[in-house]
Amino acid sequence: DVKVTQSSRYLVKRTGEKVFLECVQDMDHENMFWYRQDPGLGLRLIYFSYDVKMKEKGDIPEGYSVSREKKERFSLILESASTNQTSMYLCASSPLTGPQRNEQFFGPGTRLTVL
């Protein structure tokens, strides 16, 4: 059973702080993704990664960076948090091959509030 975990369910930070959101998957998936979810806007892709040390910008990368040093771990970094980054952040992973190719498995989400 695929398991995707995120480091925190709820997080409260101050404007200007550096914020790290961690995601770990245990199914040896090649692909990992970071989304933010806002009411009425659906899931918007921030960054994704096809392999260790590889990353590509999604649709809304501004204000974010990512790190993938190990295959199972994908980190989202807010260099200087701002109030407009208050949101639900979802991590996902998917395999590159096999019958579940393309299927994205999501983590439980991190509700980030920036004050």
Place this chain on the structure above:
Amino acid sequence: GENVEQHPSTLSVQEGDSAVIKCTYSDSASNYFPWYKQELGKRPQLIIDIRSNVGEKKDQRIAVTLNKTAKHFSLHITETQPEDSAVYFCAVGLGNEKLTFGTGTRLTIIP
């Protein structure tokens, strides 16, 4: 990039009736069309998907139809039950594993 539109944004149906949610997309090369269900407070989960070489796929009470010429696809839920109440997202993919999601439909089943 890909543009996905999803309608309606909210939908209420009587228990036992059918529900239909529609999505349109812009990139004719797209070839993967999944639907995700997100129950309140939970993570999105895949419920059904279809690839561009198939026009329709069914799994018990849910089905997805694809019209590549018109660039739209739909989710059909028959004999709706209270546990079908959730937010449903369509998505579109093109080979490289990245998905573009629609904005979601909040489905409410009225007992």
